[in-house]
Amino acid sequence: MLSFSAYRLVNSQFSWASGLEDMGYEGWEIVSEGKQKITPETLPEIRDIISTANLRITVHGPFSDLNLASLNDPIWNETIRQIKQCVELSADFTDTVVVHPGALSPPGSEMKDKAWDRNIEALRALAAHAEEHGVRLCLENMPNMEKLLCRTPDELFGMVETIGSDSLGTTLDIGHANTTKNIPAFLKEAKRINHIHIHDNKGTADEHLAVGDGTADWSKVFKGLKDYNGALVVEGRTLEEGRRSLEFVKKQKAKSQ
Structure with a gap:
């Protein structure tokens, strides 16, 4: 299933998502950030x-200014609270919520x-909460940023x-x-992957380019994922890049069959 995540459209409301099906996408990953944050107020829209x-719905949990590895108790507790709330509010329309690991603060x-x-x-507390819902x-x-875990x-x-x-x-x-030169190592463990994000870069910075605009070897990626049946989520900056990514992915998947 090919899905789209509006990574760089967090300052927009949700109306653009109604056109994803016409573009050819089968799913929408809601990024719970900015004006797209999943709250009681935004749920009706x-x-x-x-x-x-x-559209099949998946959710990317909140991450800005949050840190699951924080040694500062109020920050750590607030991080857990916000992710738990995201799970609760989205549980009746999704079975998947993406979470970021923590980062190393100065302490x-x-x-x-x-x-x-x-x-x-x-994560133990969050997994138990997710199971309940x-x-x-x-x-x-x-x-590839030194302070980030995982x-x-x-x-x-x-x-x-x-x-x-x-x-x-x-x-x-x-x-x-x-960016970490770990694509081959991850593909060797493809059976342990439950969900996938796809975007591109030049191999150093996390640029979120359209798929095919960077240096990732997509031929090897899709061959390595030939037995994967879950969601492939294009994390796009714009809808136009989403369109180009979709066409590129369809061609690459056809070649890998």
Whole structure:
């Protein structure tokens, strides 16, 4: 299933999403940020779009200014609270909520083991909450930024395995993996991937270019994912890039068959 996530459209309302089906997308990943944040106030508009479009809905949980690995209790507790609220509000129209791992704050950089343990503790609580609401959280690999956790397969899968909950899976972000040179290593573990984000870059910064506009080897990506049957979510900056990405992906998938 090909889906679209409006990564850079968080300052827009939801009306653009009603055209995704006509573009050829089968799903919509709601990014719970900015004006698209899932709240009791925005739910009616979200429900209106869902009711009139045949789109499978997934959700990207909030992440701005939040940190599951924070050693600052108020920040850590607020991070958990916001993700729990997102799960609660979206549970009746999605079974998948993407979450970011934490990052090393200045104190966390000095106490890395403690920051890692805080991240584990938070995800345990969130996975239990997700299970109560029939939702699976999917922990996402991060780009090549030193302070971010879960940049490598060992860290991502290791964190999920440590928690050991069926309500915590994984999101493979191909663009992020391209910046860390880990695409081949992640593809070797394709059976352990529950959800996928696709976008492109030149191999260093997390640019979120249209698929095919960067250096990711998409031929190898789609061959490595030939047995994957879940959502492929194009994380686009604009609808036009979403259109180009969609055509590129369809051609590459056809070649990989």
